[in-house]
Amino acid sequence: EAGVAQSPRYKIIEKRQSVAFWCNPISGHATLYWYQQILGQGPKLLIQFQNNGVVDDSQLPKDRFSAERLKGVDSTLKIQPAKLEDSAVYLCASSFLGATQYFGPGTRLLVL
Amino acid sequence: RKEVEQDPGPFNVPEGATVAFNCTYSNSASQSFFWYRQDCRKEPKLLMSVYSSGNEDGRFTAQLNRASQYISLLIRDSKLSDSATYLCVVNAGNQFYFGTGTSLTVIP
Numbered sequence: 001e002a003g004v005a006q007s008p009r010y011k012i013i014e015k016r017q018s019v020a021f022w023c024n025p026i027s028g029h030a031t032l033y034w035y036q037q038i039l040g041q042g043p044k045l046l047i048q049f050q051n052n053g054v055v056d057d058s059q060l061p062k063d064r065f066s067a068e069r070l071k072g073v074d075s076t077l078k079i080q081p082a083k084l085e086d087s088a089v090y091l092c093a094s095s096f097l098g099a100t101q102y103f104g105p106g107t108r109l110l111v112l
Numbered sequence: 113r114k115e116v117e118q119d120p121g122p123f124n125v126p127e128g129a130t131v132a133f134n135c136t137y138s139n140s141a142s143q144s145f146f147w148y149r150q151d152c153r154k155e156p157k158l159l160m161s162v163y164s165s166g167n168e169d170g171r172f173t174a175q176l177n178r179a180s181q182y183i184s185l186l187i188r189d190s191k192l193s194d195s196a197t198y199l200c201v202v203n204a205g206n207q208f209y210f211g212t213g214t215s216l217t218v219i220p
Contacts, residue, residue, distance in 0.1 A: 033208070035210075040120075040212070041212050041213075042116075042199055042210035042211050042212045042213050043156065043199075043210045044210070045207065045208065045209075048207070055206065056207055091155055091156075100146070100158055100161070101158070101208065102158075103155035103156050103157070104155060105154070105155055106155050
C-alpha cells in the first residue's frame with residue numbers, strides 16, 4: 001500500500017515570498033491533516049479536513065496560510081507571504097475515519 | 113496549560129537498560145492515546161496505541177491511567193536502534209494533540 005506522498009521535500013525561499021506544498025493521502029483515507037513541526041517541538045496541527053470539508057483550522061494563521069482539498073483527495077497548503085518563523089517541517093498525515101494517523105515524509109521549509 | 117506534556121529528556125541509557133517515559137494530558141474527555149516514534153529528520157510513525165487495560169508489544173509496554181491522566185511507555189532491554197524521539201499523542205474531540213517528545217539515546 002502506498003503511503004502518504006508529499007512534495008517538494010525541501011524548499012528554500014526568501015521572506016515575503018510565497019510557497020505551496022502538496023499532499024496525496026493514502027487511498028481511501030477521508031481525514032487529512034497538515035502539521036507544522038518546528039525543530040525541537042512536537043507537531044502542531046494547522047488544519048484538519050474530513051473529505052473536502054474543514055474540521056478544524058483554529059491554529060492556522062489565516063492571514064498568511066491557506067489550505068484546500070477541493071476534491072476530497074489531494075491537498076495543498078500555501079504560505080503567502082512567508083516569514084522567518086515559518087521555517088519548519090510541514091507534515092501531512094491521513095487517517096481512516098479519524099483513527100491511526102500515517103504521516104508523509106514532510107517538506108522542510110527554510111525561510112531566509 | 114498544554115494539552116499534552118512530556119519530559120523532553122534527553123534520556124541517555126546503556127544498551128540493555130530499561131527506560132520509562134511518562135506523559136500527562138489535561139483533557140479528561142480524551143478518548144484515545146498513542147505513542148509515536150520519530151527518528152531524526154524523519155516523520156513520526158506509530159509505535160503503539162495505548163489501551164485502558166495496558167498493552168505490550170515485545171519489549172514495549174504502554175499503560176494508561178485515566179484517573180491520574182497520564183500514559184507511560186516502558187522499553188525493556190534497550191537496543192541501539194531504539195534511539196529516537198518518542199511522542200505522546202492524545203485524541204480528544206476528534207483532534208490529535210502531540211507532546212513535544214522525549215529524546216532517547218541508547219549508548220553502546
